[in-house]
Amino acid sequence: MSNINKQALREAAEKVNSGDWSYEEFDRLDLPGGSFVKIDGRDAVYCLNKPVGGIKQSRAVIAFIATFNPKVALALLDELDTAQHTAAVDHEAACSLVAENEELKRRIAELESKNGNLRTIAHEQNELAIRASLDSNNATVEMGRLHKRIAELEARTVTLPDRKSELFWPGNGFEFDNLGYVIAVENAIRAAGIGVKGE
Incomplete structure (x- = not known):
């Protein structure tokens, strides 16, 4: 449904009384198979002659008109507008997420290339830390021995x-x-x- 058709439908629906619509059938000797739409309890639309398709078809058309009244048309148009707005917002968000995703992929690739260097550096740092820890432990043991010796000498x-x-x-x-x-x-x-x- 194009925007022009939707707008025309909205304008047409807004011109019509949007009160309570109902459908009724009647059979009279002079008007067999008649049907009509009431708006707010008053007769509004009649089908008195036999249209193409006969009485059954005529009543179905009038029942549809009563059911698909201006309130329903306006509600559906509002829902459609809301859905289109939501779709536009979702599309914009999706485009933004795609751009963000591409940036994140680029950043991940960059970090992965740096990661190889960092692993080497981390391995070297780990070895240095182990050596420093061993040296520290050895120094602690030696200091303990010297403190003990000093205590012995002082005693x-x-x-x-x-x-x-x-x-x-x-x-x-x-x-x-x-x-x-x-x-x-x-x-x-x-x-x-x-x-x-x-x-």
Whole structure:
């Protein structure tokens, strides 16, 4: 149905009373097989003569006119307009989605080409991370060992010889044996497990 025909149908339907349409048949001696359409309870359209096709056809045409009244025609035209508008909006959305889809395909192809490089870089980064983790673990173990050693060394006590001991005041006790005391101190340090370097 072209726009011109739809517009003409709409204009024709809007000119007609769109009240309640009904169909009735009658049989009178002078008018056998008659039928008519009532609009808002008043007679509006009659079929009194026998048309081509006979009484049955005549009544069917009048019943159709009553059923396909202006209200129905306008409602169908409104539905058609709504459907055409929806179709136009859907078409526009579909075109937009096609364009977006093409852009996404292009972007996917671009990312897939970069992905190969990223996989290589990721593999190298993973190897570096593993090495760094191993180095970190080794450093942690070594630091733990050194802390333990420091704690052991700090826990050692060296008991130095008593300077007042008569061992270092030989003879009459007036002269201190400095060399003997130094040797005794070195021996005490060695006994605690500490190496002594000296001249």
